[in-house]
Amino acid sequence: MSGVMECTRIMARRNLCGGQVAKIRKAMKPRVSQRALASMLQLAGLDVDKNAVQRIESGQRFVTDIELSVFAQVLGVAVEELLRP
Numbered sequence: 001m002s003g004v005m006e007c008t009r010i011m012a013r014r015n016l017c018g019g020q021v022a023k024i025r026k027a028m029k030p031r032v033s034q035r036a037l038a039s040m041l042q043l044a045g046l047d048v049d050k051n052a053v054q055r056i057e058s059g060q061r062f063v064t065d066i067e068l069s070v071f072a073q074v075l076g077v078a079v080e081e082l083l084r085p
Contacts, residue, residue, distance in 0.1 A: 013059030017068060017082040022057040024075045024082075037074070046070045 035050040055061035
């Protein structure tokens with residue numbers, strides 16, 4: 001894929017981390033649902049529900065730096081891991 005096409009594809013999304021969040025969540029053993037992930041995030045102090053998790057994973061919702069940090073903590077990965085395209 002050319003650099004311009006890749007940039008356009010990324011800019012159409014509202015976050016860089018959604019795909020990685022979904023991938024890591026689905027790889028968790030036992031597998032974690034979006035609702036369960038939302039509950040885990042709430043216990044860590046983040047005010048998100050299942051619908052917010054779905055919109056983040058699909059790239060339809062912006063993610064703040066604070067939210068990104070909590071996602072990384074809850075998923076047990078480095079923030080940089082969530083930013084990989």
